[in-house]
Amino acid sequence: MTAAIRANLPVFAVIAPLFVAFVLPTFARRTRLVEGLVIFVQAVGLWGTAYLARLVLAQGGLPIIYEVGGWSAPWGIELVVGNLGAFFLLVVAGVSLPVAIYASGNLAKEVEGARRRAWFYVLYLLLGGALAGMSITNDLFNVFVLVEVATLSCCGLVSASQEPSGAEAAFNYLILATLGSGMILGGIGFLYIVTGHLNMGFAARALATVWQDYPHVVWMAISFFMVGFGVKAAFFPLHIWLPDAHSVAPSPASAVLSGLAVKGYIICLMKVLFHVVGPELMQVFSLNRLLVLLGMVAILIGSILALGQDELKRRLAFSTVAQIGYIFLGMGLLNVKGMTGALFHIASHGIIKSALFLAAGAVITQTGKERVSELAGVGKKMPITMGVFTIASLGLVGIPLFSGFVGKWYMLLGSLGAGDYLAAAVIVAGSVLCAGYLFPVIRVAYFEPAPADDWQEPGVRQRLALILLAMGIFVLGTIPGPLLELALAAATDFLVFN
Amino acid sequence: MRILLSKLLINYPYMASVVLFIIGASTVLTRSNLFKKLIGINIMESAIFLMFIAAGNTRGGAVPILDQANPGASYINPIPSALMLTGIVVSVSVTAFALALIVRLYDSYGTTNARRIAEMRNGVADR
Numbered sequence: 001m002t003a004a005i006r007a008n009l010p011v012f013a014v015i016a017p018l019f020v021a022f023v024l025p026t027f028a029r030r031t032r033l034v035e036g037l038v039i040f041v042q043a044v045g046l047w048g049t050a051y052l053a054r055l056v057l058a059q060g061g062l063p064i065i066y067e068v069g070g071w072s073a074p075w076g077i078e079l080v081v082g083n084l085g086a087f088f089l090l091v092v093a094g095v096s097l098p099v100a101i102y103a104s105g106n107l108a109k110e111v112e113g114a115r116r117r118a119w120f121y122v123l124y125l126l127l128g129g130a131l132a133g134m135s136i137t138n139d140l141f142n143v144f145v146l147v148e149v150a151t152l153s154c155c156g157l158v159s160a161s162q163e164p165s166g167a168e169a170a171f172n173y174l175i176l177a178t179l180g181s182g183m184i185l186g187g188i189g190f191l192y193i194v195t196g197h198l199n200m201g202f203a204a205r206a207l208a209t210v211w212q213d214y215p216h217v218v219w220m221a222i223s224f225f226m227v228g229f230g231v232k233a234a235f236f237p238l239h240i241w242l243p244d245a246h247s248v249a250p251s252p253a254s255a256v257l258s259g260l261a262v263k264g265y266i267i268c269l270m271k272v273l274f275h276v277v278g279p280e281l282m283q284v285f286s287l288n289r290l291l292v293l294l295g296m297v298a299i300l301i302g303s304i305l306a307l308g309q310d311e312l313k314r315r316l317a318f319s320t321v322a323q324i325g326y327i328f329l330g331m332g333l334l335n336v337k338g339m340t341g342a343l344f345h346i347a348s349h350g351i352i353k354s355a356l357f358l359a360a361g362a363v364i365t366q367t368g369k370e371r372v373s374e375l376a377g378v379g380k381k382m383p384i385t386m387g388v389f390t391i392a393s394l395g396l397v398g399i400p401l402f403s404g405f406v407g408k409w410y411m412l413l414g415s416l417g418a419g420d421y422l423a424a425a426v427i428v429a430g431s432v433l434c435a436g437y438l439f440p441v442i443r444v445a446y447f448e449p450a451p452a453d454d455w456q457e458p459g460v461r462q463r464l465a466l467i468l469l470a471m472g473i474f475v476l477g478t479i480p481g482p483l484l485e486l487a488l489a490a491a492t493d494f495l496v497f498n
Numbered sequence: 499m500r501i502l503l504s505k506l507l508i509n510y511p512y513m514a515s516v517v518l519f520i521i522g523a524s525t526v527l528t529r530s531n532l533f534k535k536l537i538g539i540n541i542m543e544s545a546i547f548l549m550f551i552a553a554g555n556t557r558g559g560a561v562p563i564l565d566q567a568n569p570g571a572s573y574i575n576p577i578p579s580a581l582m583l584t585g586i587v588v589s590v591s592v593t594a595f596a597l598a599l600i601v602r603l604y605d606s607y608g609t610t611n612a613r614r615i616a617e618m619r620n621g622v623a624d625r
Contacts, residue, residue: 141581148588152595159599164606165619171599172612175535178592179526182542185585186519189546192578193553 009048010066010079010136013089016048017041017129021122028118035104038121042100042128046093049132053086057482061489074202078138083490084343088135088267090483091347094472095259095354096128098465102358103252105461109365110250111160120160120250127153127256131264140188140198140276143268147184151177151232154261157253158245169244176231176241183228190221191276204276211281222277222285229269233262235328236298239321246317251361254313258320259354263346266327274494279334291332296426298325303433310371312360315437316353319396322430323349329423330411338414339491340484345407347483348476352395352404355469359389362458362466372441377450379442382457386445388466393438395473398431403476406484511552518545530613532600536593543589547582554578 005012020041024034055064063082067073081089103124111117130150137143155177159170192198194214195206211218227238234242242262246254273282282288302322309315323345330342362385363378364370379386395402398409408427415423457463476483506513522542526535554575562576600610607615 141584145584145588148592152591155595155599159602164603167599167602167606168615168619171532171596171603174592174596174599175526175539178539178596179523179542181588181592182519182522182539182546185543185546186549189550189553189578192550198577 006051008066009052010064010081011068013045013048013052013136014079014129014133016045017125017132021125021129024118024122024125028115031108031114031117034118034121035100038125039097039100039104041125042093042097045128045132046097049086049089049093052081053090053482053486056081056083056086057485061493073199074197077142078199078201079136080138081136083486083493084267084271085136087343087347087483087486087490088263089132090486091263091350092128092131092135092260095350095469096124096256098468098472099252099255099259099354099358100124101468102255102361102462102465105459105465106361106365107250107252110252110361112162116160120157120253123153123156123160124253124256126150127157127261131260134264134268138200140191140200140203140272143271144181144185144188147232147265147268148181150261150264151181154245154257157257158249160253161248161250163248165244166248169241169248173241173245176238180228180231183224183231187221187224187228187272190217190224194218194221200271200275204278207276207281208278218277218281219285222273222287225269225272226287226290229265229272232265233269234321234324236294236301236321236325239298239302239324242321243314243317246320246357247311247313251313251357251364254317254361255354255357258317258357259350262320262324263327263350266324266346270331270494273331279495282334288332288334291328292420292423293332295325295327295329295332296423298322298328299426299430300433303430303437306437307433309437310373312364312370312372312375312441313357315372315441316356316360319356319434319437320349320353322434323353323396326408326411326427326430329427330407330414333411333414333418333420333423334495335414335417336488336491336495337410337417339494340488341407341410341412341414343487343490344410344480344484345404347487348395348403348407348473351469351472351476352392355388355392355466355473356396358462358466358469359385359392362462363389366458367453367455372444375441375444376448377445378455379446380450381455384457384463385466386442388470389445390442391470391473393442395477396438397435401474401477403473403480405477406480509552511548511555515545515549515552518542518548530611532596532603532610532612535612536596536600539596540589540593543585547585550578550582550585 061083063080066079068077107117111120127150130146133146155170155174159166194217195203197203197206231238246258299322302318306315306318327342327345330338395404398404412424412427519542522538525538556572556574559572559574562573604610607618
């Protein structure tokens with residue numbers, strides 16, 4: 001029994017959350033059972049992915065290849081738990097467990113009705129399963145299906161809040177995201193027409209020999225992928241849906257949407273660009289220049305727009321746009337250090353932004369104040385929540401000892417190594433701007449006199465989740481160890497062995 | 499020029515799919531009626547389905563079932579058609595979800611015009 005589970009662990013990582021998601025509605029009214037089951041499946045998932053990651057590390061980076069249904073590669077669907085897959089599985093599981101714990105305490109204040117809460121958890125688990133699938137699948141069409149599952153559950157999570165603006169933000173998100181899915185499907189179609197394969201490895205080998213015969217078709221495919229995944233990942237000029245969607249969603253949903261969902265699409269784009277198209281071809285089409293340039297613009301514009309927002313969750317949402325810019329910049333540098341930085345930033349931003357959104361959500365549900373200027377004295381009344389917010393802010397700015405520093409440091413080294421001093425300057429400037437939009441929140445919360453209102457700390461489960469995430473930020477910053485090893489190995493896979 | 503034109507004519511399903519894609523995408527981006535946006539999405543997705551199925555087609559190809567009497571016969575590639583079945587299912591569920599959202603928006607704003615909804619929401623925010 002255990003041997004069977006162990007042999008099929010990669011596929012269980014994907015279908016276990018999906019299966020529980022389909023079971024949940026049958027006992028939707030029993031909220032405690034639903035919450036317990038969700039937390040249980042996330043905890044088991046974390047254990048399983050940690051085991052897989054240890055296995056990959058022990059094998060020295062050799063991927064675990066799982067053939068779904070026993071059909072081998074060009075015909076069947078392959079799941080490949082390599083360095084990248086293990087890395088992102090670990091990030092997904094590590095972030096979604098604390099968010100689930102938090103949601104079990106806080107969701108009753110943000111979503112009314114036991115049945116609606118159960119449906120929220122269904123979407124939450126579907127998103128988790130789809131993200132796990134995206135990180136390990138090696139099949140282009142499978143990528144499309146999982147991207148669609150993730151998109152629909154993201155839109156559902158956005159529309160979970162009862163306010164009418166929630167439905168509006170969800171509709172705008174759905175329309176743009178579906179436009180993006182159409183583009184992705186088109187890109188897959190062009191690649192399939194040229195190469196005749198949907199398996200990424202076979203497509204890559206075929207593309208390397210035939211691209212010179214059809215440069216325009218390959219160019220079309222790449223631009224379709226860039227626009228399609230760009231819309232979904234909120235890459236700079238295509239980010240317009242993000243601030244509305246991420247600020248109106250219930251706070252646990254904002255946390256996973258900003259922290260994980262957006263990253264899932266980036267991981268898929270990375271796979272397509274680096275595994276299928278390959279770094280040499282990217283240079284031929286000067287994609288790397290485009291990524292670095294748009295990344296720099298995203299960092300600056302996103303941060304400046306965040307400075308102007310008074311609504312706390314909107315400010316955090318614009319900050320996500322800027323941090324996505326960092327990841328694309330690191331990808332575009334095309335060297336191992338920059339790529340490692342981008343991958344590590346995916347992990348650290350996932351944890352940090354979840355902590356920020358959860359802390360902001362706790363402040364909003366406990367005090368009813370949504371604007372930064374109204375938060376005077378929150379720090380004294382809610383020391384744990386604001387303490388975690390402060391740690392996460394320091395992490396996002398990139399102070400040493402916190403996780404944000406490691407990723408930004410590698411990206412800085414990468415940009416200096418590539419001789420791109422402008423990118424290095426923008427990375428530093430982005431950190432300063434980040435301090436500019438996060439530190440005023442801390443200043444208002446701690447150093448302004450508190451009003452007489454009786455504001456309480458949130459419940460035990462919310463505090464536990466916040467402390468877990470804060471510990472994660474600190475641990476990743478001081479002993480990044482295995483996660484950094486996986487990121488480094490994944491970056492080397494992307495750039496060297498192609 | 500004549501060679502280009504004849505190539506375009508031979509590959510007319512692809513041309514049709516390009517035209518449909520442009521119609522769909524421009525409808526999504528320029529119309530403010532929520533239903534028209536949704537219809538634009540559907541047209542755009544149909545264009546991509548058409549492209550896939552055209553890519554799998556072989557002129558004069560048979561149904562892809564192995565015929566023992568005539569094993570060398572040319573047959574169409576079944577994979578794109580199978581993939582597009584999945585694509586159609588996805589597109590239907592997106593449409594259903596979007597229609598549900600439109601119903602909710604109509605209940606709370608009394609209109610299906612995206613621009614009017616944005617104006618009303620901003621009006622609420624200003625007050």
